[in-house]
Amino acid sequence: MSELKQELKEKIIEQLNLEDVSVEEIADNDPxxxxxxxxxxxxxxxxIVMLDKDYGIKLADPKEGRKIFESINTMAAYISAKKA
Amino acid sequence: MKNDYYIESYSHVKNGEISVNGKIVFKTLETEFKPVMKAAYKKLVVDYPKFFKMDNLSKLGFLAAEVLLKNESDKDMAMVFSNRASSLDTDRGYQSSIKDSTQYYPSPAVFVYTLANICMGEISIRHQIHSENCFFVMDEFSSETLSYYTNQLLDENKAKKVLCAWVDVDNGKYNAFLYVVSKKGTFVHSNAEINRLYKTTNE
Structure with a gap:
């Protein structure tokens, strides 16, 4: 799980162009x-596109994203559950 | 052309240089667009991380406006922009993300910049400008088009000032020339003067 969290932080920084943010600055529980x-x-x-492209998970209802994308913890838990 | 309007100030971004009224405020030996923009941001812009989410056209216009409007307090300003490539630079990137039906992952963050006038939107948000705006796409810089439209806006009191621009990015080449027109200023708002200022870094 910790590897997935690290990976998510790296992907978020790269794909969302968070130029001035480092992996270390994102805590697992940060909103x-x-x-x-x-x-x-x-x-x-x-x-949502990232979940589909990198993890093969399609969100049928975009409103689900509100809970899933609360933090790195919630994202990792959701992806792990879907992959289990 | 009426001569009762003036160019208050102007800025250029080209070949790794950014200047205001002819005075260089940033210079780098970098030649690639991305590192030039990043280095200029680091030197000239204070804490505006959204800059890095912008497309190339918006980054270029944003930086040229940033140095030009730094001390501008009047927000009653219309915008008349122009370029040759429209948003083609971004359109190509977006198109490449959707051309393969088996790898069809269109990026919403890229899609929102597939219009040239989004560049004006980014500048408006940054400087809190709420007014008329227009973006012309044409083969080459035309002082006539910009001045005609600008005079019309000022004659009809649509705004106290007009921010005019040629801001063009395509295939790694970039060029921005911005200037503010109002009833007071240093340079007469004539086609000859606009062309002279444009050519100060475009000869």
């Missing part, structure tokens, strides 16, 4: 939106 990383609605769509 990804709002006061945390400050991601926006377009970033949310990019994360």
């Amino acid at each position: 990804l939106f709002g006061d945390g990383l400050g991601l926006d609605s377009i970033d949310a769509l990019e994360l």
Whole structure:
């Protein structure tokens, strides 16, 4: 699971062009939106594409993303559950 | 052309140099677009991470506007922009992400920049400009087109000032020339003067 979390942080930084953010600066429980990383609605769509492209997971209902993308912890838990 | 309007100030971004009113404010030996923009951001822009999410056209226009509007307080400013390649530079990248039906992963973050006028939107957000705007796509820089439209806006009191631009990115080549027109300024708002200022780094 910790490898997946590390991988998610690296992918988020690269794919969302978070130029001034390092992996070490993202805590597993940090909120990804709002006061945390400050991601926006377009970033949310990019994360949905990332789930599909890199993990083969399609979100049938984009509203699901609200819970899944809360933090690195929730994303990793969701991906692990889907892959199990 | 009426001569009761003036060019307050102007900026250029080209060949690794950024200048305001002819004075160089940034220079790098880098030649590739991406490292030039990144280095210029690091030197000239204070904490605006959204810059790195922008497409190349928006980055170019954003930096040229950043140095030009640094001390501008009047937000009643229209925008008249122009270029040759429209958003082709970004369009090609987006097209390549959807051309293979077995690897069809269109990027929403790229798609939102597949219009040239998004560049004006980014500048408007940064400088809180709420006004008329227009983006012309034409074969080459045309002072006539820009000045005609600008005079019309000012004559009809649509705005106190107009931010005019040629901002073009295509295949690694980039060129931005921005200038502010109002009732006060250093240079007469004439086609001859606009062309002279444009050519100061484009000869």
